[in-house]
Every structure is written in C-alpha cells, then in structure tokens.
Amino acid sequence: MISLAGRDILHSSSKFVLTGMGLGLLIGVTFTMAGVYRGMVDDAKVLLNNSGADLWAVQKDTLGPYAESSSIPDDLYRGILGMPGVAQAANVTYLTMQIRNGATDVRAMVVGVVTGELGEPDYLIAGRRMTRGHYEAVADVSTRFVLGDRIRIRRHEYTVVGLTRRMVSSGGDPMVFIPLKDAQEAQFLKDNDAIVSERARTAANPALNRPGVPGLLNAIEASQTSNRNVNAVLVRVAEGRSPEAVAQAIRRWKHVQAFTREQMEDILIAKLIATAAKQIGMFLVILTIVSAAIVAFIIYTMTLGKIREIAVLKLIGTHDRTIASMILQQALGLGVIGFAVGKIAATVWGPAFPKYVLLLPADALRGFAIVMVVCALASMLAIRAALKVDPATAIGG
Amino acid sequence: MTLHLTLPPRVWLAALGVALVLALGWVATQSGPLAPIKVIVTRVNTGEVSPALFGIGTVEAQRAYLIGPTTAGRVKRVLVDVGDTVSAGQLLAEMEPVDLDARVASSLASAAGGRSAVAVAEAQARDARSRQALASTEARRYVALGQDGILGQSLVDVKVQEQKSAAAQLAAAEAALAGARGDLARLDADIRAAQQQRGNLRFIAPIDGIVTTRSAESGSTVIAGQPVLELVDPLSLWIAVRLDQGRSAGLRVGLPTAITRRFDPKTPLPGKVVRVEPTSDSVTEERLAKVTFDSLPEGLSTGEMVEVTLHLPAIANAVIVPNASLRHRGSQAGVWLHADGQLRFIPVKMGAEGLDGKVQILEGLKPGDTVVVYSERALEEGSRIKVVPSLPGAAK
Numbered sequence: 001m002i003s004l005a006g007r008d009i010l011h012s013s014s015k016f017v018l019t020g021m022g023l024g025l026l027i028g029v030t031f032t033m034a035g036v037y038r039g040m041v042d043d044a045k046v047l048l049n050n051s052g053a054d055l056w057a058v059q060k061d062t063l064g065p066y067a068e069s070s071s072i073p074d075d076l077y078r079g080i081l082g083m084p085g086v087a088q089a090a091n092v093t094y095l096t097m098q099i100r101n102g103a104t105d106v107r108a109m110v111v112g113v114v115t116g117e118l119g120e121p122d123y124l125i126a127g128r129r130m131t132r133g134h135y136e137a138v139a140d141v142s143t144r145f146v147l148g149d150r151i152r153i154r155r156h157e158y159t160v161v162g163l164t165r166r167m168v169s170s171g172g173d174p175m176v177f178i179p180l181k182d183a184q185e186a187q188f189l190k191d192n193d194a195i196v197s198e199r200a201r202t203a204a205n206p207a208l209n210r211p212g213v214p215g216l217l218n219a220i221e222a223s224q225t226s227n228r229n230v231n232a233v234l235v236r237v238a239e240g241r242s243p244e245a246v247a248q249a250i251r252r253w254k255h256v257q258a259f260t261r262e263q264m265e266d267i268l269i270a271k272l273i274a275t276a277a278k279q280i281g282m283f284l285v286i287l288t289i290v291s292a293a294i295v296a297f298i299i300y301t302m303t304l305g306k307i308r309e310i311a312v313l314k315l316i317g318t319h320d321r322t323i324a325s326m327i328l329q330q331a332l333g334l335g336v337i338g339f340a341v342g343k344i345a346a347t348v349w350g351p352a353f354p355k356y357v358l359l360l361p362a363d364a365l366r367g368f369a370i371v372m373v374v375c376a377l378a379s380m381l382a383i384r385a386a387l388k389v390d391p392a393t394a395i396g397g
Numbered sequence: 398m399t400l401h402l403t404l405p406p407r408v409w410l411a412a413l414g415v416a417l418v419l420a421l422g423w424v425a426t427q428s429g430p431l432a433p434i435k436v437i438v439t440r441v442n443t444g445e446v447s448p449a450l451f452g453i454g455t456v457e458a459q460r461a462y463l464i465g466p467t468t469a470g471r472v473k474r475v476l477v478d479v480g481d482t483v484s485a486g487q488l489l490a491e492m493e494p495v496d497l498d499a500r501v502a503s504s505l506a507s508a509a510g511g512r513s514a515v516a517v518a519e520a521q522a523r524d525a526r527s528r529q530a531l532a533s534t535e536a537r538r539y540v541a542l543g544q545d546g547i548l549g550q551s552l553v554d555v556k557v558q559e560q561k562s563a564a565a566q567l568a569a570a571e572a573a574l575a576g577a578r579g580d581l582a583r584l585d586a587d588i589r590a591a592q593q594q595r596g597n598l599r600f601i602a603p604i605d606g607i608v609t610t611r612s613a614e615s616g617s618t619v620i621a622g623q624p625v626l627e628l629v630d631p632l633s634l635w636i637a638v639r640l641d642q643g644r645s646a647g648l649r650v651g652l653p654t655a656i657t658r659r660f661d662p663k664t665p666l667p668g669k670v671v672r673v674e675p676t677s678d679s680v681t682e683e684r685l686a687k688v689t690f691d692s693l694p695e696g697l698s699t700g701e702m703v704e705v706t707l708h709l710p711a712i713a714n715a716v717i718v719p720n721a722s723l724r725h726r727g728s729q730a731g732v733w734l735h736a737d738g739q740l741r742f743i744p745v746k747m748g749a750e751g752l753d754g755k756v757q758i759l760e761g762l763k764p765g766d767t768v769v770v771y772s773e774r775a776l777e778e779g780s781r782i783k784v785v786p787s788l789p790g791a792a793k
Contacts (some may be wrong), residue, residue, distance in 0.1 A: 013410055050773075067509040075680070087728055116643070122719040125437075125771045125788040128754030131720065132642040141790035159755075162721065163788070164775055180640075181681075214623045228680070239727065254401070340417045347424040355474070361431060 001296060008306070012142045019227040019298060020334050023191060024341020027371060030287050031346035034354075034363050039356035044170045044268035046262060051092070052118050053234035054243045056259045057250055065231035066264075067272045070238050072256055072331065074184065077233045083249055090117035091230040093183045096173060099143070099150040106143045108176045109169035110153055112183020118234040125266035128160035133179050136301030138162035139172035153178065154186040157200070170268050172355040180230070188227035195225060244382045269335050270318075294369070299331045303382035310386045311394035324383045331379035342367075410599040414560050433781040435788055437734050437771040439719065446715045446757045448749035450645060450707040454638035454656075455690060456699050458629035459607070464600050465624040466492050472600075472625060474615045483628065490625055492598035502750040504588040508630040511581035518574035525563070525570035528720060532556075532563035606630045609699065634690075634697055635671065638705045639683040647709045648673055654688050667691045672708065712749055715757040721748060722770040732762065733776050740769070740780060 047066065056065065058081055064070020074091050090140040093112035113119040115130045121138060121348045127147045130136040135157040139145045147283070151159040158178055176185070178348040190198070199221055203209050209217045209323045235258070237243045247258040259267065260295070260394075264358075269277070313323060343364055350357040421423070421741050428431065471493040477483055536556045543553035610627035613619050636656065640648060650673055655665035667690075674685035688705055690697075724742075729743040743760030769776065771788055 010407055010410070017413060114643075120722055122775050123772045126774060127719045127791065128722065129723075131752045131754055133644055134451065134453055165788075211618075212620060214620070231587050236727070337417065340421045344420050345415075347428050348554070350428075358430075359428070361425065363427075372408070383500060 004310045005326045005333070008326060009330065009333065010110055015338070020337030021341050023295060023298060023334060023338035025345055026291050027342030027367070028345030030284070030291050031041045031342055031359060031363070031367060032350060033280065033284045033287050034080070034361045035346060035357035036355070037277060037284055038358040038363065039358055040273055040277055040280065041269055042358045043168050043172050043356055044273055045169050045265065046166055046168060047268070048165050050121060051234050052122065052236065054237040054261060055082065055235035055236060055247050056264055057233040057254065058257045058259070060257050061253055062257060062270065063267050067267050070231050072226050072228045072229045072233065074256065076256065079254055080233055080235060081254070084245070085246040085249070086235055087154050087238040088118055088236040090119055090234050091180055092119040092234050093180065093187055094230045095183065095187045097153070099176060100146060101149055107173050109145055109173045110183060110186060111175050111177050112180040113177050114213060115182050117235055121164040121167050124162045124164050129162055130179060134182055135159065136179065138164055138177040140166050140176070142174040143176060148302060153203050154189060154193070156182060156385065168356065170272050184227045185228065188229070189225065198224060253333065256275070268299060272296045292374040295374050296381060299375065299378040300382045303386055304328055305388055307386070308394060311389050311391050314389065314391040315394045320387050323386055327383050327386060328376065328379045331375040331382070332372060335375035339368050339371045340368055406582070408496065421457045426469040433783040434776060435773045435785045436769045436782045437786070437788060438767050438784055439722065439770045440716055440768040441716060441758070441762050441764055441768060443714050444717050444755070445711050445713050446712040446717055446749050446755050447751045448647065448669065448709040449752045450640055450648060450709065451752060452638040452640035452705050452707070454636035454703050456634055456697055456703065457637050458699055459631040459633035459635050462603055462606065462628040463624035464489060464626045464628060465622060465772060466619060467597060469620045470495065470598070471617070471618050472613050472615050475613070475625065477608050477626065478521070479608050479611050481608045483608060484605050485602055487602040488599055489602055493716070494595055494598055497591065501588065502680045504591045504666045505582065508581065508584035508588055511577065511584040515574065515577040515581050518570065518577040522570040524565070527566040529563035529567040536560035550617040591597065600626065602628065604628065604630055616696055620752045629699065632693070634693060636687045636688040636703060636705060638688050639678070640686065642677065642682045642684055646682045647683060648686060652687040652709065654782045655688065655706045656688065659702060665706070668693055706752070712757060716762055716764055718758055718762065718768055719770050720754045720756045722768045723756065724776070735767045735769055738777060740782060742778065761767040785789065
C-alpha cells in the first residue's frame with residue numbers, strides 16, 4: 001500500500017519543510033514564553049534555595065526581607081541561636097542597587113553575609129571564597145564582572161575574588177556577596193556630603209550642642225553614623241525538628257516574624273511576582289491560542305491548495321478514509337517538525353535572554369501534546385472541506 | 398524515470414529528519430535540568446598555608462593631651478594654631494585672670510603691712526628687753542641695800558615687783574613678735590597662692606608635640622575641664638585594629654603585620670602587634686589590638702583608616718584544597734570527591750586558611766585525591782557531571 005501522505009509530501013517537499021519550520025519558529029516563541037514564566041518562578045525559588053535557610057526571622061508584621069523591607073537588630077541572632085531546635089543562625093542584609101565598575105554600572109542585589117555561614121553561595125565557578133572580613137566580593141557571573149575587578153559599592157571599593165552562577169534576586173537581578181559589616185555600612189551610610197550636612201544640622205541644634213556638656217555633640221554624631229541593623233536572620237533548623245514548631249517559638253518569644261520555606265515561597269510566588277507572572281501567563285495563553293489558530297489555518301489552506309488533486313482522487317474512487325488519513329498524517333507531520341524546530345530554536349536563543357529562561361522537559365512534553373491535539377483538530381476542519389468537495393471540480397475547473 | 402526524479406527529495410528529507418532528531422536529542426540531554434552538571438576538578442596536594450588575619454584600623458595617638466582650664470573662665474589669648482609644632486614648656490594659651498592680678502597685688506600689700514607689723518613688734522620687744530634689764534639691775538641694787546638695812550623693805554618690794562612686771566612685758570612683746578612673724582609667713586603664702594593661681598591660667602606645653610585641635614578662641618567662655626587645645630605626641634602614633642572575632646585565631650603580641658594605607662595599596666608598610674586589648678567589643682563582635690609602624694611614614698594623620706594584615710607563621714607540608722571546593726551539607730562541611738567517575742561527599746576537618754583561599758585539611762582527604770572545585774550548579778549525591786577545563790562565563 002502506498003502512503004498518499006508521503007507521496008504528497010515528496011511532491012512538494014520544500015514547501016512542506018518550510019511551512020513546518022515557520023510553524024516551528026512560532027512554537028519556539030511559545031516555548032520561550034513558557035520558559036520566561038518558569039524562569040521567573042525559578043528565580044524566586046533559587047533565591048530561597050541559595051540562602052540555605054529553613055526559616056527567615058524578619059521584622060514583626062512584615063513580609064520581609066524580599067517582599068517588604070525589614071529591619072531587625074543585628075544582635076537578635078544570638079538569642080535565636082540559643083533557642084532549642086536551631087542549628088545555625090546568621091545575619092543577612094539585602095540591598096538592590098547599581099554597582100559601578102569602571103565607566104559602566106550593573107543593577108545587582110548586594111547581599112551581606114557572614115563568611116562561612118548561611119547565606120553564602122554554596123558553589124563557585126571561578127576564584128575563591130571571601131577570606132577577609134572586609135572589601136571582598138563574590139559576584140554572580142551575569143554581572144559580567146571578572147576576577148580581580150574593583151567594583152564600587154557606595155564609598156568603598158571591593159575586589160571580586162570569586163564568581164558564582166544562578167544567584168539572583170526574585171527580580172532576576174544578579175547577586176553580589178560582600179561581608180556583612182561592609183553591607184550594613186553600605187545600606188545605611190550616606191555619602192560624605194550628606195554626612196557633613198547632617199553633622200552641621202546636629203551642631204545647630206542647641207539641645208544637642210550644649211556648651212555645658214563637652215563631648216555630647218561628638219557622641220551624638222558617632223551614634224548617627226553607625227548602623228546596627230540587618231534585614232533578616234537566616235535560620236537552619238536542627239535535623240529532626242519541625243521548622244514550623246521552631247518558627248512558632250521564634251515568633252512567640254523573640255517578637256519577630258518567622259517564615260518557613262513554604263510560607264516564603266508562597267510570599268514570593270503568590271505575592272511578589274504574582275502580577276508579573278500573571279502578565280506573562282496571560283500572554284502565554286494568548287500566544288498558545290494564536291499559535292493554534294495559525295497552525296489550523298496553515299493546514300486548512302494547505303488542504304484547500306490541493307483541492308483539485310483531492311477531487312481527482314475522489315474521481316478515481318479513492319476512499320474518504322484514505323483522503324482523511326492523508327490530511328491527518330500531513331498535519332501531524334507538520335506538528336512534529338514544528339515541535340522539533342521550536343524546541344531547538346527555544347533552546348538556542350534561550351540563553352541570550354537577559355533574564356533566566358527555564359525550559360522544563362515536562363513543559364516540552366505538554367507542548368508536544370498540545371501541538372498534536374491542535375494539529376489533529378485543525379486537520380478535522382480540512383478533512384471536512386476535502387470530503388465535501390465535489391469530484392466534478394476535477395474536470396469542471 | 399519517476400524513481401530517479403523522486404529519490405533525491407526522499408534522501409534529502411530523510412537526512413533532514415535525522416538531523417532534526419539528532420538536534421532534538423542533543424537539546425534534550427545537553428541543556429535544561431537533564432543536562433550533566435559541568436564541573437572543574439582539582440587534585441589535592443601538599444603545600445604551604447600562610448594563614449593571616451585581616452582587620453581595619455584607625456590611626457590614633459597613644460599619648461594625646463587635652464589642655465584646658467581647671468576652673469570656668471574666659472580665654473584671653475591662644476598663641477598656637479592647629480598643626481603647629483610646640484616644645485615642652487612653651488606657652489600655648491592664657492585665660493583671662495579677671496581679679497587674680499588685683500588679688501596678687503592685695504596679697505603683696507598685705508605682706509608689706511605684715512612686715513611693718515613685725516618691725517613694730519621687734520621694736521617693742523627691744524624696748525621691753527631694755528626696760529626689763531633696767532628693772533632687774535635696779536632690783537638687784539635695792540635688794541642689796543635692803544639687806545644692809547639702808548632701805549626699807551617696802552621700797553625693795555616695789556623694785557622687785559617692777560622687775561617681774563618688766564619680765565612679763567618682755568615675754569608679751571616677744572610673743573607679739575612671733576605672732577607678727579607668723580602673720581607675715583601667712584601673707585607670704587597668700588602671695589604664692591595667688592601667683593600660682595595666676596600661673597594656672599597660662600597653658601604650658603607638657604611635651605614636644607603637635608597641636609591637633611584648637612577648640613576655643615580668645616573671648617570665649619569655657620568650663621572647667623573643657624579642652625581649649627589638644628596636643629598629640631607625633632612619635633606615639635599607632636593603629637587601633639579591629640578584627641572579626643570569628644577570624645582572629647592566633648592573634649598575639651609581636652605578630653608581624655603589613656599596613657596598607659588607602660592611597661597606596663601597592664606598598665604595604667611593615668609593623669607589629671604591640672598590644673592585644675584584654676576587652677573585646679561585644680557589640681560589633683570584634684577583637685581589638687594595637688599595631689605600631691616599624692618606622693613612621695610621612696604625613697600620617699590621626700583618624701586615618703588603614704587595612705592591616707597580620708601574618709601568622711606558615712604551616713608547611715599541609716594537605717591543601719582551594720576554599721571554593723568546600724561545600725556544606727547541613728552543618729557538615731566537606732568536599733565532593735571525584736573518583737571512578739562518581740561523586741561522593743566526604744566530610745572534612747579544616748585547619749588554617751590563608752588569605753589566598755588555600756585551606757588546610759586535617760582529616761578526610763589525602764594528597765592525590767581529586768575533588769570538585771567549581772560547579773555550575775549545586776551538586777547532589779548521584780548528580781550527572783561532566784568534567785570540563787573551564788566553565789562558561791568564568792573568564793580568567
């Protein structure tokens with residue numbers, strides 16, 4: 001038995017392949033959009049995974065430190081460390097800012113970490129970890145910094161000693177890790193002009209600059225420029241302990257808010273990136289519908305283009321089933337080519353995106369199923385048109 | 398004929414199909430979550446670890462002098478300015494004496510009066526002495542005449558009484574003289590007191606030094622203890638260093654240090670630790686130490702921030718790995734051992750760490766082992782890996 005579909009494809013092979021590739025590029029765009037959405041969610045998740053924490057202790061009544069700003073005293077971690085069920089606790093600060101490197105600047109999230117504690121990047125791709133307590137930095141590779149770069153964060157210059165990968169904020173900004181004490185200073189220390197004018201303002205206040213109390217002004221100025229706050233305390237729970245139970249104890253006795261990983265994920269995904277994700281999701285849905293419609297139209301017009309040949313087939317007594325299967329096979333063939341091209345295209349151009357594009361195999365399988373179903377449905381439309389054709393058109397013209 | 402014509406497109410299509418399938422297969426296995434994790438491995442070897450501590454310090458003067466009045470008053474004049482070099486004993490500034498000069502004059506006048514009083518008392522004593530001498534001569538004569546029966550006893554008694562009275566007057570005059578001398582001594586002491594108080598208003602340099610602050614000008618009122626000038630001994634400049642408590646192991650007096658000034662990071666200056674403070678900063682969780690320069694550099698200013706690296710003795714023949722290879726699993730620190738194409742997490746015990754990132758391994762590894770140093774992603778037991786010479790993006 002000869003394959004009518006194969007014969008027909010061979011007959012106009014270049015047209016078929018080019019149509020499939022065009023379709024593939026469209027499917028590739030849809031895959032990429034799905035990848036952008038997945039990447040967004042993944043950015044939020046890696047932020048949590050990278051910190052290595054089970055619990056986040058943040059300012060009371062806030063959703064900090066990622067979704068809202070949170071500020072807690074930096075000696076609180078000692079109390080938390082002493083609580084039962086807590087294995088590790090470390091201060092951490094987060095500050096999103098532009099970092100200057102020579103003439104250019106990069107948007108990055110500066111993370112202040114205690115070296116050797118929670119919050120430090122677990123793996124590097126080059127260089128070394130920080131060994132000095134000041135003025136060293138480990139940067140995500142997407143900042144495009146290289147080892148030995150001198151980057152400027154507020155008033156200090158930091159040397160990039162290590163590079164890591166996939167360390168991003170929930171917004172996709174690359175992270176730059178610096179020692180905690182420097183980060184505390186960077187977060188709250190103003191520029192020199194602001195400090196000088198603040199001093200002048202303090203000195204002009206007669207209540208603070210009293211002639212009878214020498215040294216009072218100096219003490220006040222010193223207290224104004226020091227910062228003893230951090231954004232959160234990362235907590236790792238001892239093995240075998242329930243994070244929720246430890247979180248409850250921290251909430252009750254330390255008067256701070258504590259979130260478990262599940263709660264934090266919920267905050268990040270359901271609250272922080274919700275609108276952006278919905279935006280992408282909406283676009284993805286429309287793109288899928290449009291792609292499906294285009295696939296349907298292509299197959300329909302392809303069939304209509306062959307209407308005279310189909311009429312001839314009918315004239316010579318070909319079964320309706322044979323004609324239907326020819327159209328269905330061609331449609332599915334187009335779908336397979338389109339899927340393969342789309343998947344390859346999305347993989348090739350995915351890494352060029354500025355933000356992370358995550359192409360999940362499960363999404364690809366789901367996409368394949370949708371493509372096949374859409375192709376099958378579209379071919380129904382074409383089959384209906386083909387079967388309705390009057391064999392007389394073959395000779396009538 | 399037909400076969401000849403249809404064959405090329407069929408071959409062409411088949412080739413295209415195979416290429417597409419291969420590309421799809423490559424895409425599915427080499428990218429995304431299913432792809433093997435690219436890693437860079439290194440061999441564990443032995444070598445030298447040079448541990449060092451790193452801290453931030455501020456230049457301070459070991460000996461600083463705050464110079465101000467001991468009582469409230471008004472500044473009369475300030476003779477030196479910030480940056481002036483002064484020598485010990487030099488007059489730096491003076492307070493307004495208000496009534497002190499008058500008080501000195503008054504004391505001097507009182508003392509002059511006292512001296513006159515002493516002279517009067519001396520004259521009175523001399524007079525009393527001569528009267529007493531006369532009276533005793535006369536008394537002796539009368540007593541002798543009385544014994545001879547020439548004079549009546551009552552006359553003798555009168556002269557004897559006159560003699561006793563003169564003696565008493567002499568004693569009184571001498572006591573008055575001693576009192577006057579005492580008064581004079583007190584008045585002289587008053588003069589000295591007033592002069593000393595006057596002198597206390599003059600600020601004299603206690604050392605050879607440099608003026609660092611001039612905080613009051615002539616005419617301004619200062620209270621007791623408020624400094625008018627501040628001096629430092631420029632030879633006593635040292636560095637107050639703060640070191641992270643967690644990274645201060647081995648801190649002790651005598652450690653050689655390299656001191657880096659901000660404007661010249663290329664040339665560290667030698668120095669050494671001269672004091673480790675017995676108290677640490679409990680708020681900042683830092684240990685405090687003092688470091689001196691081996692030779693004082695030019696243009697050093699107090700309050701200047703410097704970076705201090707303290708060199709601990711090097712450890713030779715240590716088993717070393719780069720600190721980038723250390724990973725944490727829970728509370729366990731360890732490395733990923735790469736052997737026979739398999740990954741295994743080996744807990745290790747760490748020793749000293751150098752600032753260059755080399756870590757001494759005390760237990761867990763032996764020289765010649767291969768460990769993962771860099772990886773694209775976090776590794777897990779059973780992760781598929783691919784050993785590569787370099788990772789994308791990590792340009793040296």
